[in-house]
Each structure stands twice: as structure tokens, then as C-alpha cells.
Amino acid sequence: EVQLVESGGGLVQPGGSLRLSCAASGFTFSNYWMSWVRQAPGKGLEWVANIKQDGSEKYYVDSVKGRFTISRDNAKNSVYLQMNSLRAEDTAVYYCARGGQWLPLYVWGQGTTVTVSS
Amino acid sequence: QSALTQPPSASGSPGQSVTISCTGTSSDVGGYNSVSWYQQHPGKAPKLMIYEVTKRPSGVPDRFSGSKSGNTASLTVSGLQAEDEADYYCSSYAGRKNVVFGGGTKLTVL
Numbered sequence: 001e002v003q004l005v006e007s008g009g010g011l012v013q014p015g016g017s018l019r020l021s022c023a024a025s026g027f028t029f030s031n032y033w034m035s036w037v038r039q040a041p042g043k044g045l046e047w048v049a050n051i052k053q054d055g056s057e058k059y060y061v062d063s064v065k066g067r068f069t070i071s072r073d074n075a076k077n078s079v080y081l082q083m084n085s086l087r088a089e090d091t092a093v094y095y096c097a098r099g100g101q102w103l104p105l106y107v108w109g110q111g112t113t114v115t116v117s118s
Numbered sequence: 119q120s121a122l123t124q125p126p127s128a129s130g131s132p133g134q135s136v137t138i139s140c141t142g143t144s145s146d147v148g149g150y151n152s153v154s155w156y157q158q159h160p161g162k163a164p165k166l167m168i169y170e171v172t173k174r175p176s177g178v179p180d181r182f183s184g185s186k187s188g189n190t191a192s193l194t195v196s197g198l199q200a201e202d203e204a205d206y207y208c209s210s211y212a213g214r215k216n217v218v219f220g221g222g223t224k225l226t227v228l
Contacts, residue, residue, distance in 0.1 A: 035217075037164075045156070045164065045207050047217035059215040095163060102211040104154035104169035111163055 002026040002107050004096050009112030012086055016116070020081040022096030022109055030054075030074040033101050036081050038092035039111075048094070050101070051079065064090075086116045121218035122147065122208055129226040130198045138223045140191040140208030146218055148189035152211040155184060155193045158222075159204045167206075168193060195225070203227045 008020040022034070035050040049060045049070040058070050069082040079096055093113050097105035123141040130136035140147065140155075147153055153171045156164035166175055168184035171191060181196045191210070195202055208220040 044222040045209070045219040047209075047219065061216065102217050103152045103209055104166050105156070105164075105209075106166055106169075106175065108163040108165070 002098075004098065004107060004109035006094065006096050006109045006112035009094065009114045011115045011117065013118050014087060014116055016086050017082070017084045018086065018114060020083065020094055020096075020112055020114070022079045022081075024077045024079070024098070027098070027107075029077040032098050034070075034072060034079040035097045035099060035105060036070060036079075037095045037097055037105065037108075038090075038114075039095070040089070040092045043092075046092075049081065052101070083114070086114075088116050090114060091116045121212065122210060122220035124206075124208060124220035124223045126221070127224045127226065129228055130195075131228045132198050132200065134198050135194060135196045136198060136225065137192050137194045138206055138208075138225070140193070140210075140220050142189050142191075142210055142212075142218070144189055146189075146210040146212040147186065147191050147208075149213065150211045151186070153184065153186060153191040154209050155182075156207045156209070157202075157204045158207065164207065198227050200227050 003025045005023045036048040051070045067085045072079040093111040095111045096109045098107040099105040155168040158164045171186045172184045183194045205222045207222045212218045
């Protein structure tokens with residue numbers, strides 16, 4: 001069964017850091033681009049970042065450039081999102097997703113919640 | 119404000135058809151055949167329903183169909199069923215290494 005499981009969410013103060021992880025199983029992880037998408041409470045979806053199969057290309061939405069870093073470890077079938085200088089507006093459920101370079105996003109994890117608050 | 123514009127709500131009775139629109143610009147919806155649609159039930163992860171404007175992943179009922187005209191894409195759900203009640207989001211590649219989503223449409227089955 002194809003599965004993505006996120007972890008690492010939690011409560012963090014403004015200006016703090018958090019590292020999200022996404023563990024993949026049921027498919028050849030190293031063959032796919034991976035993405036992070038977030039959803040603020042009661043709001044719509046927002047694409048955050050993606051990373052190429054070998055990690056050589058990474059792209060970010062403007063609002064997180066310079067603060068967030070996406071990475072992957074193909075040996076561990078995992079993708080990560082390092083989030084620094086967190087702001088209240090980063091509060092959201094963060095989903096990892098498998099897809100093409102951009103769209104579509106075929107498979108989604110169940111999400112992990114990040115709350116930025118003092 | 120979302121990059122793609124969707125109506126906040128739509129509704130229909132069981133068995134009826136409903137169409138949800140997704141309006142962008144020539145830089146996103148109109149410029150690429152990359153529009154995809156996602157269904158999201160409350161508290162659940164999104165699920166891919168339509169990709170590349172008109173294609174359905176395996177396992178998605180053929181009651182779901184997609185189309186595009188100019189800068190507007192549409193999702194049509196035919197033969198509405200109770201389980202179709204959910205939020206629906208469109209998305210498109212927007213060039214300049216970016217993906218955009220619509221604000222979402224809450225579909226109610228009356």
C-alpha cells in the first residue's frame with residue numbers, strides 16, 4: 001500500500017524552528033518528486049515546496065523562501081521540511097505529497113499540525 | 119486572496135449534476151494543461167480526482183469529469199451522491215516554478 005506519514009508538528013513560539021518529516025512506503029521513493037502543501041485553519045491549500053528525485057532541484061513559494069528548506073534522504077525513504085523563523089501565519093496542517101514535478105499530487109499523507117504562538 | 123477563483127459553495131440534490139468553476143489567468147489555468155482537482159472531506163487529506171484537465175486516476179468514479187475553456191476550468195459531478203459532499207480545490211502550474219490553488223468550493227448534497 002502506498003503511504004505517506006508525516007510527523008514533527010507541534011507548538012512553537014514565533015521565531016522558533018521545527019523540522020517536519022515524511023516517511024514513504026509502498027513505492028520506489030527515489031523515482032518521484034516530493035512536495036509539501038499546507039492548509040491554515042479553515043483556509044484553502046497552499047503549495048509550499050518541492051524537491052527533485054535526487055535532491056538537485058528545490059523550489060519554494062515566495063512566502064517561505066529563505067526560512068524553509070526542503071530535503072530528502074532516499075536511503076530512508078523520507079522527505080523533510082526544516083522551518084526556521086516561524087511566524088503566526090505559518091500555522092497550518094502540513095501535508096507531504098507525491099507527484100510529478102509540479103502537478104498532479106497523486107498521493108497525500110494525513111498531515112501534521114504546526115502551531116506558531118506565544 | 120487565492121490565486122485561482124472558485125465559488126465558495128455549490129449544491130445539488132442526489133442524482134443531479136453540479137459544476138464547479140475555477141478561474142485563473144493566461145499565466146496559469148489558460149497557459150498550461152496542468153489543472154487538477156482535489157476532494158477533501160472534513161478532517162481528511164485531499165484526494166486527487168482529476169488531473170491534466172480531464173483525466174481521472176484509477177478508482178475515481180466516472181461521475182467526475184473535468185474540462186477547460188480559456189482561463190476557466192470546471193469540475194462536473196454527475197449523479198450526485200451523499201458521499202460527494204466535501205470541499206473541492208482546483209490547482210494549476212503557474213509558471214515561474216510555482217503552483218497555485220483555488221480557495222475551495224464546499225459542495226453540499228441537499
